[in-house]
Amino acid sequence: MIELLVTVFSATFFVTVVRTTTPLLFAALGGLISDLSGALNVALEGMMLIAALTAVIVSVYAPWYVAVLSGVAAGAMLGALMAFFHLRLKADIILVGFAVNILATGGTVFALSRATGGDKGTSINLPSKAVPAVDLSFLEAIPAVGPTLKSLLSGHSILSWLGVFMVFAVWYFLFRTPYGLWLRGVGEYPAAPEAAGIPVAKVRAWSLVASGALAGIGGAQLAMFNYIGFTRDMTAGRGFIALGAVLLGARHPVGAMLAALLFGIFEALAVVMPNLFNWIPGEMIQTIPFVVTVLALILFSYRAQRARQMRTLSKI
Template sequence: ILMALLLAFFHLRLKADLILSGIAINILGSAGTVAIMYELTGDRGNTSTLPSLVIPFIQLPEFINDIPVIGPFIFQILDNQSAMTWIAFISVFLVAFLLYRTPFGMHLRAAGENPEAAASVGIPVQRTRYIALMLSGLLAGLGGIHMSMGYLSLFQRDMTSGRGFIALATPLLGGNMPLGTAIASTVFGFFDTIAIRIGTLQIPSQLPQMIPFLATVMALVIYALQARQVQIIRAQRAAQGAGFNPTYWRVLQRLSVLHVVLGMIAVIGVIISISLFAAPKGFGGEATAFPLGRVIAVASVILIALNMPFITRVERIRQQTLFSGVASLVTLGVYLALFLSLFRPPLILAIGGGLVLAALVWVILGGLNLVRSAPMSAQPT
C-alpha cells in the first residue's frame, strides 16, 4: 500500500508519467527488499535463515470427489489450495460488486474514464484516484504474500520472475472487467503451467521460460485488435443514435471475445509443436516428436484460421453469423473433447459431449439469438 501511495504521489501530485513512475518504483522495490533482507539475514539472495509463516491450505470435503463425471476433476484441481487462492476467487466478485453496484465504484469508473466530466458533477477525482491506487497496491501485496508464504515459504530476490509485467496485460485482454481479467489470468496461468511442465523435459530451459512472455505479446496484439472493434461499435452508436441496439452489439462483443480466447488456446498448440520440432529428444525422439508435432501444428493453424477473421473484424460475426457459429462450435468442440478425453470415455462420446457443451456455451453467449434475428440497427450503414 505504501509503494502504491508513493506511485500515486509521483503520478497524481507531481504529474510524472505513470508507466515511467511504475518502472522506477519497481526498481526501487527490487533494490529496497534486497537491502532490508541483507540487514535482517546478512544474505542478499533469500530469507531461508529466518522462520517464516505459511498460508494455510484448504482441504475440500470428500463428497465432492464422489460427484459423477466432474467431481474427481474439480477435487483434483481445487483440493489443497492455498487460502490466498480462494481469496483471489472471492475478490473477483467483490471487486465487480464494488465497481458496478456501489456509489464509490461509479465515481471510480467516472474518474478513470472521463475525469473532467466527473469533476464537473462534484466527484473528488484526485482523492478517488489515490484510493484506487492504494487498493491496487493492497491486492498486489496479497499477491506478494502468496508468492512468499504460499507458493514458497521464503522471500527470494526477484521471485516474481517478471509475472508482474505479465499481470499488466491481463486487464487489457479481459476488457478491463473483473471477470474478464480473471479469465485472462487463468489463461496466462495455463501458459505458465505449460512452461513448468515442459521445463521438466530434456529441452533447453530458455524455451519453456519464454512461453508466458510470448503469450503476453500475443495478448497485447489481440487487445489492440479488440480496442479497434470497440471504436467501431462506438461509431455505430453515435451514427445510429436512438436506433442503436446495445443488446445486439453486446452479443457481438461476447462472441468476439470467444473467438479471441479460442485463438489464444490454438496458439498454445503452435508453441507445443515448435517445442516438439526444436527439442525432439525431450519428447521421446524424432520418431515420436515429429509426427505428433506436425499433427498439432496443422490442427492449431486450422483452428487459428477459422477464428482469425472474427478476431480482426468483429462486424464479420454479424455478416457471416453461421460461419462464425461453425468456427466457434468446431474449435471449442475440439478443446472440450480433448478435455473430456482425460476421463477416458469412448472417443465418440468425448467428441459428442464436446460438441454439445460447445453448442451450449455458444447459445448462452447469445449466438442462437444472433442467428434468429438481425435487427436493422445492426445492418451496415
C-alpha cells in the same frame, strides 16, 4: 504429445494452474482498479516484490495472516506513495511507477541481505511460514463425483479462494456501488465527476492504494504459498504480465480473471514441461509466458482496433 495432454487434463495440473494464476489474478485486479480510475499502474511488479519480502520477513515473527496483512499494507503504502507523487506533485504516473520498480529490485535485495545477515540471493535461512491450504477432503464422501471434486478443489491456498471472491467483490464494487461509478467516471472523463462535486484526486488516490493492496496479496501468495521464502527478483515479470492481463481483460474484472487464467495456464505449462520434454532447453520453456503475453496483447489490441473501426464505419 500424448503425455502432455494427459498431464494437462490431470487434476494436479489444475491445481498448478490455480497456484500460478492466483498472484497474477490479484495483481491484475489491482491493475484494473487503478486503470479504470485513469492511472496505469506499471508498478505492480515492484509492489508484489516488496510485499513478498515484507510478508516473508514478518512471517518469521508472526502468524501467517499477520504476514499476509503486512504484505497488503506494504503494497497499499506504495500505492499511497505513488498517489502522493502523481496527484500532489504532478509527476507522470509511468515514471513514478518505474521509480517504485527500481526501488523494489534494489531495495528488496538490500533489505534481504540486512534480514538474513548478508545473503543477497534467498531467504532460505529464515524460518518463514506458509499460507495454509484449504483441506476439503470431506468432499470425498460424496458418491461418484467425490474423489474428482476433492482432487480438484482441495489443497488450494486460502488466498486462491479469496481471489475468486475478490473478482466478485471488485465487480460488485465497480458496477453496483456508487463509489464504483465514481471511480469509473473519474477514469472515463474526469471533468464530469469534477463538475458533479466528486473529489477526483481522492478517488484516484484511493484506487492506487487499493491497487497496491491487491498486488500486495499477490506478492504474499507468491512468497508464502507458490514458493516458501523470498528469492531475488522472484516476481520475474509477473507484475508486467498482470498489466498485460489488465489490458487484455477488456477493463472488466471477469475479463481480467480470464486473462490471468490464460497466462496462469501457460506459466503452469512452463512448470510441468521440463519434466516431459527434457530435450527442450529450460530457458526456452521459461520464455513461454512472455511470448504468450506479447502475442495475446497484439491479437487482442488488433481485434479491439477492428471493433472500433467497425463502429465508426457503421456510424457513417
